[in-house]
Amino acid sequence: MFEPHSHSDAHGHHTWNEPSKIEARVRALESLLVEKGVTTHDSIDTLVAAFENDLGPMHGAKVIAKAWTDPAYRRRLEQDGTSAIAELGYRGLQTEHVKVLFNSDTDHHVWVCTLCSCFPWTLLGIPPVWFKSAPFRAKVVSHPRCVLKEFGLVLPDNVKVHVWDTSAEQRYLVVPQRPAGTETMSEEALARLVTRDSMINVGRALTPAQAGGAS
């Protein structure tokens, strides 16, 4: 039961380093919960790996790519985001009550969680570090254009910026504009152009050239 659990060689479990208080607390909780049979180290490993690898942003990207290529699906997303997303098998934890927002030439949507850090993990993976920081949460509400500019996204003056505050009851997913020059691309190829940032919407979807260069 107390075998050193080699989660990663990088942790260096061969030499003991005094843990920080929070590390000691987290290890204490895991140790006790495993000892009492409430969970197992492997179960936690599997879950963490799933969120890091399998449940990452690509689920959201598939929703976006389908919205770009299937007008009927796009209409269903407009009418009832949660149900339309569930059609693709993504439901449950943190994906309930999803409102889908559509960017256009005249409107740009951004969402943030000013209260805590609500985030639809199953669609987008774990929140990026900047999303959870207090300065981002405050500034995106007061100066959205300024924040977008810091992310490298400069919008023309005629584009209206909408900032949505997510909550436990209401979550958002932004459908970015389909990049130019992608008319012949398959849904699968299109999904690769969708970044997590473009679904939060501090960025645009990649152009095919950018996607090629980034991978």
Add this chain to the structure above:
Amino acid sequence: MTISPPNATTIPPMDGALAYPRSNGEPVFAAPWQSRAFGMVVDLHKSGRYPWDEFKERLIQEIAAGRLTDVPADASEYYYQWIRAFSRLLIETGLLRETEIAEREHEFQTGIRQEVY
């Protein structure tokens, strides 16, 4: 698991290693303990130990009680609040006792126990 560089915990300025490429592959945890903290909370929920809202409400309370505006721009604050919420939930649901958590924490802190998960 990737450890993010030290400058990845602050915004703005939106430059340095944090700025780009902001690809889908950005590190999601700033330290291994954060992924364990995350994994435990979700795992116990999935195995039916508590409804998700029970955790979520406590996290919102911890964050509301915390320092939303005057903290340094350190995203790991989030997982401290996460762990405070989780500890309370475990105690309040009777899964763990406060005293045994404190004892076990002390054992890890002092090296009586040296496991790393």
